[in-house]
Amino acid sequence: MSLPIADGLLVVVKDDCETCHLVVPVLAELAGREDGVAVVSQDRADFPEGFDAIHDRQLDISWHLGTETTPTVYRIDDGEAVDEQAGWYRAGWERVTGMTGLGAGLPEQRPGCGSDTMLPDNYQRLLRRHSPYPMSSRRVDLGTAEDPVEAAYARGWTDGLPVVPPTEERVARMLEGTDLPPGHVLCTLPPDLAECTVEKVAINAVMAGCRPEYLPVVLAAVEAAAGRGFNIHGVSATTYFSGPVLIVNGPVRRRIGMNSGVNVLGQGNRANLTIGRALNLVVRNVGGARPGGVDQATFGSPSKLSFCFPEDEEGSPWESLAVQRGFGPEESTVTLFAAHGPIEVVDQKSRTPESLARTLALQLRMVAHPKLAGMSEAVVVVSPEHARLFREAGWTKPRLGEEIHSLLTLPVSEMVAGAGGTAEGMPPWLADQRQELTKFSPEGLWFVHAGGGAGGFSAIISGWVGGRAGSEMTTVAIDH
Amino acid sequence: MTTLLDPTSERTTGERPISARPADLADGTVGLLDISKPRGDVFISRLDELLTEMGVAVRHYRKPTFSKPAPLDLRCQIAAECGAVIEALAD
Amino acid sequence: MHDIVGLEDLGVPGVFVASDRFAQAADAQGEALGMHPIRVLTDHPIQQRTDEEMRALAEAAFPEILAALTAGQPS
Numbered sequence: 001m002s003l004p005i006a007d008g009l010l011v012v013v014k015d016d017c018e019t020c021h022l023v024v025p026v027l028a029e030l031a032g033r034e035d036g037v038a039v040v041s042q043d044r045a046d047f048p049e050g051f052d053a054i055h056d057r058q059l060d061i062s063w064h065l066g067t068e069t070t071p072t073v074y075r076i077d078d079g080e081a082v083d084e085q086a087g088w089y090r091a092g093w094e095r096v097t098g099m100t101g102l103g104a105g106l107p108e109q110r111p112g113c114g115s116d117t118m119l120p121d122n123y124q125r126l127l128r129r130h131s132p133y134p135m136s137s138r139r140v141d142l143g144t145a146e147d148p149v150e151a152a153y154a155r156g157w158t159d160g161l162p163v164v165p166p167t168e169e170r171v172a173r174m175l176e177g178t179d180l181p182p183g184h185v186l187c188t189l190p191p192d193l194a195e196c197t198v199e200k201v202a203i204n205a206v207m208a209g210c211r212p213e214y215l216p217v218v219l220a221a222v223e224a225a226a227g228r229g230f231n232i233h234g235v236s237a238t239t240y241f242s243g244p245v246l247i248v249n250g251p252v253r254r255r256i257g258m259n260s261g262v263n264v265l266g267q268g269n270r271a272n273l274t275i276g277r278a279l280n281l282v283v284r285n286v287g288g289a290r291p292g293g294v295d296q297a298t299f300g301s302p303s304k305l306s307f308c309f310p311e312d313e314e315g316s317p318w319e320s321l322a323v324q325r326g327f328g329p330e331e332s333t334v335t336l337f338a339a340h341g342p343i344e345v346v347d348q349k350s351r352t353p354e355s356l357a358r359t360l361a362l363q364l365r366m367v368a369h370p371k372l373a374g375m376s377e378a379v380v381v382v383s384p385e386h387a388r389l390f391r392e393a394g395w396t397k398p399r400l401g402e403e404i405h406s407l408l409t410l411p412v413s414e415m416v417a418g419a420g421g422t423a424e425g426m427p428p429w430l431a432d433q434r435q436e437l438t439k440f441s442p443e444g445l446w447f448v449h450a451g452g453g454a455g456g457f458s459a460i461i462s463g464w465v466g467g468r469a470g471s472e473m474t475t476v477a478i479d480h
Numbered sequence: 481m482t483t484l485l486d487p488t489s490e491r492t493t494g495e496r497p498i499s500a501r502p503a504d505l506a507d508g509t510v511g512l513l514d515i516s517k518p519r520g521d522v523f524i525s526r527l528d529e530l531l532t533e534m535g536v537a538v539r540h541y542r543k544p545t546f547s548k549p550a551p552l553d554l555r556c557q558i559a560a561e562c563g564a565v566i567e568a569l570a571d
Numbered sequence: 572m573h574d575i576v577g578l579e580d581l582g583v584p585g586v587f588v589a590s591d592r593f594a595q596a597a598d599a600q601g602e603a604l605g606m607h608p609i610r611v612l613t614d615h616p617i618q619q620r621t622d623e624e625m626r627a628l629a630e631a632a633f634p635e636i637l638a639a640l641t642a643g644q645p646s
Contacts (some may be wrong), residue, residue, distance in 0.1 A: 138486040143605040148482050151605055154496040154580060157487050164483045194489030203487040285487045482591050499582050501642040510640070511583075513574060518618050519625055523588070526629035527636070549573035559581035564640045567575050570589035571617040 002079055003061060004054050009097055010038040010074045010081075012056070012067045017113035025049045025090050026103040032463040033099075042070065042116045051350065057284035063116045063126045065119070073097065076084035084124075087112030124169040131172045135182050135199050139168075141234035143202045154209065157285055159277065159305055163207035166353035177212030178480045186219060187226035190233035192288030196222060196443060200286050201278070208278035208306075213256045214271055217334055218278045220244055220478040224336040225279060229472035235464060236289035236348045239296055241340040242305030242471070244283070246276050247379070247448060249322035252478050253310035260312035262452035265342060265381070265459060276308030290334030301340035309450060315384055316449035317391035324446070332478040337379055338448075339463040347386070348456035355395040356386060357400060360458065361407035365439060367462040371415045371425035373408075373437040377444035377466035377473070381459040383451040397447050408439035441466065446473070508563020509537040515546040520569035527566060546570070572600040587640040588632060590615035599637040609639040 003010065009030055011040075013020040022367045027048060030037035036052060042062055045055035055060050065074060069086035071131050073396055075096050076082070083146040085092030089109040093102050116122055142151045148165035152158050164170065175182055175198070182199035189196045198219065205218050225232045225244055239329070248258060259269035267273065288297050297304070315350060322333040345363045350356040368376040382390070390400060415437050426437060444466050464470050484520050484527075502508060510531055512524050541558055543550045558565055575585040587608055589597060592615040601607035609610070611629045 135485060138490050140484045140486050142482045142484065143601075143603040144481055145603040146482070146605045148484065151482075151484070154563075154605065156496075165482065166487055168483065168485060171485050189489075192489055192491065195490070196489075199485075200487065200489075203485045207487055281487065286489050288489065288491075498606065499610055500586050501584050501640060503642050505637070505640060515574075519620055520617075521623050522625035523613075523629045526626040527617050527633065530630070530633050543574070549577065552577075555574065555581060558578060559583050562583060565575070565578050565583050565585045565588045566588065566636055566640070567585065567614070568588035568589070569617060570593050571615060 003064065003076060003081075004040070005038045005076055006079045007076055008035045008038065009033075010040060010065075010076050011071055012042065012062055012065065012074070012115070013048065013053070013071045014041045014042040014113070014116060015044040017070045018047075019110050019112045022110055023071050023103065023105060026088075026093065027051060027104070029099070029102060033342075042178065055354075057124060058423055059117050059126060060130075062115055063130055067115040067117055068335050070115055071112055072115075082344055083208045092176060128169050129174050132174075135168065135171060135175075136197075137171075137199055137203060155390040156290070157207065157424060159284065161305075162275075163281075164209055166206040167202045170206045171202050173205050174212050174215055175199070177215030178202075180219070180480045187202060187223055188401065189222075189226050189283070189287035190289075191236065191294045192286075192411040196226065196282065196288050201282055204285055205274075205278040208281050209270065210278050211256070211270070211274075213385075214275050214278070216474070216478050216480050217246075217252060217256070217271075217275050218246060218282075220334045220476045221235050221275065221336060222226050222281045222282050222422050224334060224474040224476040225283065227474050227476075230336055230474040231471045232283060232287065232289070233294075235338040235471050236283060236287070236295050238464065239298045240301055240464050241297065241301040242338040243301055243305075243307065243340065244276070244279055245303050245337045245339040245379070245461055246279065246308035247335040247337065248275075248308065248310040248314065248320055248333070248478075249327070249335070249446035250319045250420055250478070251330065253313075258310040258434075260310040262451045264309050264338060264450045264452070265307075272308050272310070276303075276306030279308075280304055280306060293471065303340050307339075309409060310379075311448045312384070312450045315387075317387050318397045318449060321446060321448050322475060325473075327475065333475050334431040334478055335473060336474050337377075337461065337463055339377075339379065339461045341461045342459035343382065345380075345458040345460060346456065347458075350389065350456075351398070353390050353395045354403070356389050357403040361404050364404065364445075364460060365408060365410075367439075367460065371417075371419065371422070373410070373426060373439045374441055374444075375465055377440065377446075377463040379446045379448060379461040379463070381443070381450050381461065382447055383455055384449070384453050385456050386458050387449050400447060401445060403444065405440065405442070408438050410439065411435065443467075502563060503535065504562060505531070505534070505536045509539050509561060511558045511565040512538060513550070513565055513567040514539050514540065514542045515567060515570060516543050517546045517569060517571060522568045524566075526538035527568070572598055572608065573604070576604045576606050579606060579608055584640050585609075586611055586636050588613065588636065590617050592616075611635045611639060 041053040074081040257272045347359040575587040591612040
């Protein structure tokens, strides 16, 4: 749409605003100029009297200008607003109009009122009306007696918790979180091999409770999940426990207010909780992996609902997970790990890194089974208290990794089936080939730093089968 | 009216589906829900005879009043006790 | 209608028997409830019928009722 004037001054006012009434004498002064002034009234055609105001009944002009406050004076140049002043502020009005001595007898300044475009109902209507991106998803008209939250359950769209009903208005707002158009096909999602558009991700992000600024993280997570290496089909279909665990790195963590501190793996932070949930809803609704259908997990785990957290990079003694995985420290990324847990690690007594590493190794041996090796992978979330010990001793991540791999290089005789009185274990023929086995592959053990400042604990997030036979940890840059 | 955007890959209909049907009625009890309108009882007792002749187990339920939906307790009881249900007879 | 929809939501296959005068109302309620359960219609009117006539109506509707409750039938 175009503005009522291409060049000159324009003032947006409304009758239901004291400050607008206050500036009427100023409008009269502006009207005396050679090029005059266009007065746009939001609520009444006859306000202010005698100005022949343009009635912005649909609020399209105000929306186009992005008016948040009345009155606002704009300088329009070649059809675009090039300067503006909201409320009454003499110096500002003088700057915009290029005139001096405006509003003699008025106070220096007076705050304005909220523009009618900002009323919730109007805002939603206008957002929908002016959305540059038409949405193509099927419209589901609910019955007049249907409750929208119940309707989402009844149609099988939820994970068991209530969802925010994905109305067109909410989805339009969500799409403001990305520069990608809604029809952009992000990926093809197994198991149904359905095309997954940005719009479908946005709908599910609305349902999960995300804010628009979280959407880029969700989009990157969906891309990561759809990657061949991550193998979301296998992760969904296995009887094993795992679901997608999301680890977020880079500036995006602070920008969207994620929590990497107290209760980092628990409840309480909207971004942490809803981003992981949005990914799982996409996997369910677009990919088609539903429990009892493709998903045949014996137990499943909360990672199938939501398991997402950021690394505490600022307080970490080490480079971040993203940097280890080849990204720059200023890049925002999300890393997907097919996993579950956490398994707790308690060590409140160690005073040396060697002692603490032994504790970690003892507990890490439990992953999957103490007699299984080279199968599952693990991420250790090291708490600030534990990290301090490594920092003070100058232990890098590789140094800690070497120590643990060395401590978890175990005699084959202890690991084979039958040893220790249990049939579970590694194949007995291994004993003919080698003396020792290492619990984790070199690429199968990772450390990240997060958690509250108090507590001599760390947390092991144990994974599904790693590598090509299962799921490869996948990191994707967040750039939309 | 509320309109929602379909979050799925749109391979199924937007309306919520009726539940899956059993292959036959022999294995489960069939509930006969009488909505308490006049003459409905005769209709229902004939259905009872026909089902019983087929070897299908039958249980009877009656709404307190035809003018209101059955109480939740009654619906849950039917769901717990029956594999299928016939509601009759509205006019 | 509400009852059958409620029971379908609880996973119980249901069928709703009504006189044909009820068809339009049932359609409207189906729209309102977001589900169209299977219904079987009988001839209207009902309330002044004899017992014999009521039993005949039940017999006439029975095959359709059975079909509605079992698999492989069009819904």
